[in-house]
Amino acid sequence: MVFSSSTQEIGCAKVAVALSRILGDEFSCENSLDNISATLNHYVSDADTYQVAQTIDFMLRHPDMLPTKHQKATALFLMYELFKSEPLYFNPFAHVFVEMLDNQSPMSLRIFCSHLANVHGDLGDSPASSVLHEMLRKTPKILVHEFESLSSQAILDTTSFLSAVAAEMESMPSVEKAAVSAIIANPMPQTLNPPNSYIQIAKTIEAALPCLDATLNPASFIFRIPPPVFQSDDGSDLIWMNPLDSEHKFQFDDTVFSENSSNKADQAADTGSSDATGVSTHLKNLLESAYKTTLSNDQLAEIKNELKSVKNTSGLRFCVGHLAALTEHNPTAAVDLLLKVLVSSGEGSEHQMLEFLKALVNIEMSVHSMEVVNRLTNEVELPNEFIHMYISNCIQTCEAIQDKFHQNRLVRLLCVFLQSLIRNKVVNVSDLMVEMQAFCIEFSGIREAAALFRLMKSLDSGSGSDASTKQSANGKN
Known part of the structure; x- marks a missing residue:
């Protein structure tokens, strides 16, 4: 006015x-x-x-x-x-x-x-x-x-x-x-x-x-010229993005007009019958609950057993948006589902795997997210780029936390997690030596950080002595 x-x-x-x-x-x-x-x-x-x-x-x-x-x-x-x-x-x-x-x-x-x-x-x-x-x-x-x-x-x-x-x-x-x-x-x-x-x-x-x-x-309705077609320098094609639900088939129930169709539907719901992708109604209900609350050990075991009979992961309706909630509430189920997705074969599976790994990197750092990554590295071979990116994000998260108590807790957890990856030879220390050493020096007052620093130094000195031995041997020859 x-x-x-x-x-x-x-x-x-x-x-x-x-x-x-x-x-x-x-x-x-x-x-x-x-x-x-x-x-x-x-x-x-x-x-x-x-x-x-x-x-x-x-x-x-x-x-x-x-x-x-x-x-x-x-x-x-x-x-x-x-x-x-x-x-x-x-x-x-x-x-x-x-x-x-x-x-x-x-x-x-x-x-x-x-x-x-x-x-x-x-x-x-x-x-x-x-x-x-x-x-x-x-x-x-x-x-x-x-x-x-x-x-x-x-x-x-x-x-x-x-x-x-x-x-x-x-x-x-x-x-x-x-x-x-x-x-x-x-x-x-x-x-x-x-x-x-x-x-x-x-x-x-x-x-x-x-x-x-x-x-x-x-400015509110200015005409914008479409961008030019992307020209790749090396001549390679762009990655075709396939949707997760790539299977489209007509489904028709021949018994829909029969007299006992309603009884058959009830029986199918009670017995947990599976659809064409091998996903049962019971498994779908368990997954819906897993996104929202923590399940019992028996329910987690049921999910693991049900996943064995799944033929196509598209029927799970498990998408990137569910990963953060599932990791927070049920990290064990998250590992089982990710393993099913990562090892599944089919059109667009490689792109689907990269999307889930990218989402896992961007999940907020926590005990559960590190548990999921640690278990995945023990089960399947993950790309080195993913491991390095996840470690870098965790280090940056620890450095940015203002609350000292919460910061020290996550630093200790991250150091134990990194020691596990190093001992299992999942990560090559030389690739992240500078960043990890700087991290250990910054938090040198924490016992786990000092232990991680000593572990990296021992590995570095061991690799250096091996290299000198090989060099002297070649000189004698």
Whole structure:
């Protein structure tokens, strides 16, 4: 709402009526510019200056709201008066005066705007300030009548003003300057009948207030050229992304219209019959529960046994989004499912495996996630890139934790986890020597970190002695 801060003293509707009266034909004919300015200041607070000027700009752009020249002159003066403490080119609505100085505008308004533009001494040498004091004693109607009788030679020099406004406009983004108001003027304005015309204008102002800030900006619907086709440097093709549920077959139950079809369906649900992919209803229900809560050991054993009869993993409906919750609640089931997915064969299985490994790397570091990775490394051979990325993420997570107690706990767990990987020869220490040594030195006060550092040093020295032995042997030969 435009007059939001002044509504404590007077309602928004009353302010709209006051503004429509001040800019009305009768008021601008009978009152001097000085009295008009004092009346506006009585109703409008400093906090509402911009919103009121915005409303006046809105009225100037609609011919049926300010139909006469002296009404427009009144509006221009009020817009100047609201920001008179600064030069006119600093006025947020300086563009309105630039438009009025155009050759197509009425001569009286062009002369009037040229005087306003030269009031400040830094914008011209004409005695416009003293002329303005004389104009303040006159009514807008008299001023317009006097200016109409003058020629274009009466227009003061506005070159400095126009140059200053152009410099200010240069600093604005091009897209912002291209924005237009969301309120479009009626191309066929209606004639308002006095004496109630100001009431109709007030109602229009009040209805338009919420939309004065709305603009149509090209940035919101700018046309974007599609990117060019990817050209591989080595000539290789991109990896085709197959969806997880890649099997689409029509399923039709021939017994759907038989008399005992409902009994067969109940029996199938009770016995946990499997579908075409080998996934039973019982297994699906167990997995749904595993994503939400911790299962018992017997239920986890049932999942492991049921997975043995699964022919196609697409029937499990196990996707990347389930992995984080399943790892947190049931890491054992997560390992079993991942093993089933990783060792499954079929179209798109390699891509599916990479997606699950990528999701496992991005899971929040915890005891359960490290347990899943550790068990997977003992069961199958995982890509070295995955192992290195997971270790790097864990190290970064430990370094970023602010809580010292929680940090020390995760550091100890990570050190034990890394020692297990090293001893099982899952990871090559030389590949991560720099990063892991820096990690151990940073947390050297923790016993497990010191033990990990000693383990890496022993392996490093052992590999160094082996290399020197081989080198000396080759020298003898």
